[in-house]
Amino acid sequence: MLPSKLMYNNKISSAYARNFTSVIDAQNTSEYGVGQTAIINIPTMNNQFLSGADTILSVKLRLRAGVNTTYCNLNRCGIAGAIQRLRLFHGSNLLCDIDNYGVLASILTTYQLSVEDVNGKHSVLAGAGQGHGRNLGVITTGADHEFEFGIPLISILSMTDNYVPCFALTSAPLRLELQFVSSIDMFLSADQSVSTAVAVGKTFNDVKLIANFVEVSDAGMAVIAQSLNGRPLEWVCQSYSNYVFNTNLPNSEKQVSMPVPAKFNSLKALYFVTREKFAGDQDQPSDDMPKFNLKEYSVRIGSKVIPSTKPNTLPQFLAETERALGSVGNRVSPHNYTYAQLTANSSVGAGANNSSGAFVVGLETESYSSASMNGVYQGLNTSTDDIFYQPTYSANTGQDVRIDCFASYDQLITIENGQASVQF
Numbered sequence: 001m002l003p004s005k006l007m008y009n010n011k012i013s014s015a016y017a018r019n020f021t022s023v024i025d026a027q028n029t030s031e032y033g034v035g036q037t038a039i040i041n042i043p044t045m046n047n048q049f050l051s052g053a054d055t056i057l058s059v060k061l062r063l064r065a066g067v068n069t070t071y072c073n074l075n076r077c078g079i080a081g082a083i084q085r086l087r088l089f090h091g092s093n094l095l096c097d098i099d100n101y102g103v104l105a106s107i108l109t110t111y112q113l114s115v116e117d118v119n120g121k122h123s124v125l126a127g128a129g130q131g132h133g134r135n136l137g138v139i140t141t142g143a144d145h146e147f148e149f150g151i152p153l154i155s156i157l158s159m160t161d162n163y164v165p166c167f168a169l170t171s172a173p174l175r176l177e178l179q180f181v182s183s184i185d186m187f188l189s190a191d192q193s194v195s196t197a198v199a200v201g202k203t204f205n206d207v208k209l210i211a212n213f214v215e216v217s218d219a220g221m222a223v224i225a226q227s228l229n230g231r232p233l234e235w236v237c238q239s240y241s242n243y244v245f246n247t248n249l250p251n252s253e254k255q256v257s258m259p260v261p262a263k264f265n266s267l268k269a270l271y272f273v274t275r276e277k278f279a280g281d282q283d284q285p286s287d288d289m290p291k292f293n294l295k296e297y298s299v300r301i302g303s304k305v306i307p308s309t310k311p312n313t314l315p316q317f318l319a320e321t322e323r324a325l326g327s328v329g330n331r332v333s334p335h336n337y338t339y340a341q342l343t344a345n346s347s348v349g350a351g352a353n354n355s356s357g358a359f360v361v362g363l364e365t366e367s368y369s370s371a372s373m374n375g376v377y378q379g380l381n382t383s384t385d386d387i388f389y390q391p392t393y394s395a396n397t398g399q400d401v402r403i404d405c406f407a408s409y410d411q412l413i414t415i416e417n418g419q420a421s422v423q424f
Contacts, residue, residue: 016220019051024209031202035182038207042174043166047216050164052157054212056125056150057178060205063147065139065194071352072190074133075287076118077105078126079149081133081187082204085179086155090420091172095413096156099242102187104406105154106287107271110341110358111325114334126151130336131355132189132285139194150210156411160237163214167221168233171418180204185280191350193282232416238268239424243405245389249292249396258403260299260387264424266379266410269324270299272361272389276347278402283350290344290357292401293394299363302385306363314342317361324362346397361391379410 026032027039042050061079063072075081081102088096098104109118109128118128126149127134139145155176157164166174181187184203188194216224245258260270273289280286296312298305311317326333341358348354365380389405411424 017214017216019212019214022211022213024211026207026209030205030207032180032204032207033202034180034184036202037177037179038204040176040178040207040209042176042209042211044169044173046167046170047218047221048166049214049216050157050166051212051214052155052160052164053152055157056152056210057207058148058150058210059207061147061149062203062205063136063139063145063184063188063194064143065141065190065192067192068141069139069190069192069194072136072139072188072194073285073352074127074129074136075102075106075187075189075285076129076131076133076356076358077102077109077287078122078128078133078151079187080105080109080126080128080151080154081287082180083178084181084186085177086153087177087179088155088157089175089177090169093420093422095174095420095422096239098154098240100244100404101154102181103273103275103287103404104240104242104271106289106358107273107325107360107406108154110337111321111335111360113336115336117334118336125149130338131341131353135352136188139190139192146205148206154240156237156239156413159239160235162235162237165233165235165415166213167216168415169418169420176209178207181280183280185282186286189281189283189285189350191283191352232414235413235415237411237413239409239411241407241409243407245403245405246400247403248398248400249393250398251395253295253392253394255390255392256403258389258391258405260389260405260407262387262405262407262409263383263385264379264407264409264411265381265383266424267365267382267407268379268410269365269408270363270387270389271321271324271406271408272363272391272403273359274401274403276399276401278404284348285356288348288356289359290346290348291342291359292396293345294359294361295392295394297361297389297391300386300388300390301365301380301382306365317359318342320364321360321362324364325360347399361389
């Protein structure tokens, strides 16, 4: 036998595919103010697939200040914090809807990216960071300052093992809708008031999707069609839903009971964060997630209580969260939170170097712990169950807070005759 490096008889008779990048401008205009919605139509052509993991949103942020700032920090997830809501349609069918997108992005940035990632690649691309996002530096009086970002989007386009089958969705384009947050203070914190640029353009400019497509030859498409055996194409992906609960934490012990209407055939995990600055604050980050003296918690799903023994210490809290977002025992499991970010019981104060809290309550509901989360229907069927999150807090200082719950679940998109329908 000869080593493969000495074998020269391998021949390629035909090229099955080609890879290309397409710049897709937002519909009608590329300039948006806070609270506005950008719409991007992704073409669905014969023989084409979209590589969602290699597709990025490109956007320029333009700012000015009335008084020179000494610091101006993005949230931990960077420019992703400027997105309030992401929705994806095919025709009139809603396939993906993630509200409070920036909060979810901060959770995943903190618990699923390494320190090297956030200080390197994602600092450049997204403006992300560990204690807080990238410091944009001094925003001077009466002058426009522009910063450019390119970020992958958290959506069903990227949360799948498969390329997006554009060739099967030819009855309509995929319509991506990105609603921006209603206030600059919801993704920036600075020592002076920072506002939208007024000299030229709006806050978010040159908004476009840089999409990576794969075009497959007719011979390749014939192989794909044969593999379906005449059945409709089924596309499996992961998605998230958001639920909100408002309450007050008094100067005494309090138990909260938050209903979570997460009714899915395959619920994979639940994530809970509690915030005080959820409406935005000039010099404090809106993605600050303190512990607020959490004493213990449980989640009731139907007749079951999970975990069966209530976690009541910081290591127990973190172990459950790591199970839901990664792996407790994997020593190379990426994360970038610090001890101080998990132990903070109150909102972070103003300051250039202050780190925002990163305390998350996570609950895994998959059948196979620490297994790949790519298969469909390996989670818990909660379609007929009522869910309640029941945390108990020790005394606080009477602040109004908001609890955000994000449910991670499997969904199945069935495509037949060019039309997509979703089941979850």
